[in-house]
Amino acid sequence: MTVAEQNNCALAHTLDMGGDGLRVAIKDCIDIKDMVSACGSAALIDSAPATENAVVVDSVLSNGCKIIGKANMHELAYGMTGVNTTFGTPVNPHWPDRIPGGSSSGSAVAVAAGLCDFAIGTDTGGSVRQPAICCGVYGIKPTFGRVSRDGCHPKDSSLDCVGVLARTAEMLVKGMEAIDPTFERQTLTKAPRLARVKSNVEKKLGDALVYALMEGLPDAAYVKLPHMEAAFEAGMTVIGVEAAVAYGPLVDAGKPLGADIRTRLINARKITDESLGAAEDIRTTFTNEVDAIFEDYDVLVTPALPIIPPTLAEAKDPATVLPLTKLLRPFNLSGHPAIVLPIPVGPDHLPAGIQIIGRKGEDAFLCAIAVWLTKTLTAFQPEDKS
Incomplete structure (x- = not known):
């Protein structure tokens, strides 16, 4: 074996x-x-x-x-x-x-x-x-x-x-x-100011997560990030360009690569300088957009995924996989810290959860909020057994 x-x-x-x-x-x-x-x-x-x-x-x-x-x-x-x-x-x-x-x-x-x-x-x-x-x-x-x-x-x-x-x-x-040698754990002294980001998600998933949040956080505000979708697309562009630089030579050398990886690298090499420049413009715009919201709130909350993760059989169709990072990838582009917390949903307890995003550099504070949420929301109580 x-x-x-x-x-x-x-x-x-x-x-x-x-x-x-x-x-x-x-x-x-x-x-x-x-x-x-x-x-x-x-x-x-x-x-x-x-x-x-x-x-x-x-x-x-x-x-x-x-x-x-x-x-x-x-x-x-x-x-x-x-x-x-x-x-x-x-x-x-x-x-x-x-x-x-x-x-x-x-x-x-x-x-x-x-x-x-x-x-x-x-x-x-x-x-x-x-x-x-x-x-x-x-x-x-x-x-x-x-x-x-x-x-x-x-x-x-x-x-x-x-x-x-x-x-x-x-x-x-x-x-x-x-x-991280610079990380110093924190403990909350008061409830953080939370804002839920308006997001398009699968209805059965969204309803369950909204209920879980509203039950413990009825005063959480709603905010919009108008360039969220554009930031997702821009993140795809940037990662494509950087992956092509790093691993494109493997294609040229005829190295053994999975069919999906080879195709993605070949396509990534077709990304133009103009597309990359536009993606970098979106990076700046979206980052400023997120930073501006943090003037009024301590943490942003989104669903972690917009859909229930597909089965292995379903994942053979790329179209079922592409949406999985729509709510995650934008914060790679902006550079903000983000944590996901699992909340299985529905009678079959299928994989799902929420994401919390914090200010740059405030990773310890964001971790403290994650710990606080697991002790505040009933959805987490059975899982928090550290």
Whole structure:
């Protein structure tokens, strides 16, 4: 039996590294010394091993954590389903017929399955937050640039953030303490000012989440972000250009790539300078739009996903996958910190949840709000058992 089969494909490699503290899984696009960072791709399996640890790996080791393995992922961190034909698709522990999400699929599955206390993933367009909700766990994308990306792949990105996945909001805080030496936990002294962002979501999903929020937060205001859709599209443009620069040479070299990845990279190379310039204009406009709302409110709230995550069979149609990051990707473009909190919905308790967004640099305050919400809203009470 292979390593992947033993852990339902959550881990590409098992390890026993570090202290006796919290158990952590590291996404396979993050360097660990003397190991190949294959990034979920057959094209990179024969790459040279890393000569040193990524900064975030050294950080968790210095905090006494035990690294239990490198987590599987969607190939080249360039996809949302988590389906991986080379290393195997991680099995969603609570909803095995549904996608685990991507690209930090193995990180989410390892956490949901109890293989580790928290996992480290990367989030370029929702790649921590989306699989977190798909697998029913918590996930944070910190403020852009707050957590070092040194030793992460691809090397250069204006969107990507190193983040944490955990089974509770409290463990999410512990994970942030482990990866970020500047992080100092906070405790709320008064209720935060919340505003719900008007969002178009699947009705059965929206009704359930609105009820869960209104029951505990009846005074939360409604606000609009007029450029939210444009920010999603702009984020797709920017990630396409940056992915093409990083991995387009693999196409030229005839390296083995998944059909979906090869097609996306080929299409990404067709993005014009004019389109990229327009996307950067939207980045500025949307960022200013979000910052302006934070003059009156402490945190914004959206549904995490606009639809219930599709089944593995449904996800074969790209059209069912594209909407999954509509509410997540805009905040990669703007750089604001964001956390997703799982709230399964309906009689079948299908995967869903909410997202909270905070001011840049106020990651600890946002984490404190996440912990507060799990203690305030009845929807979280059965799940908060850290």
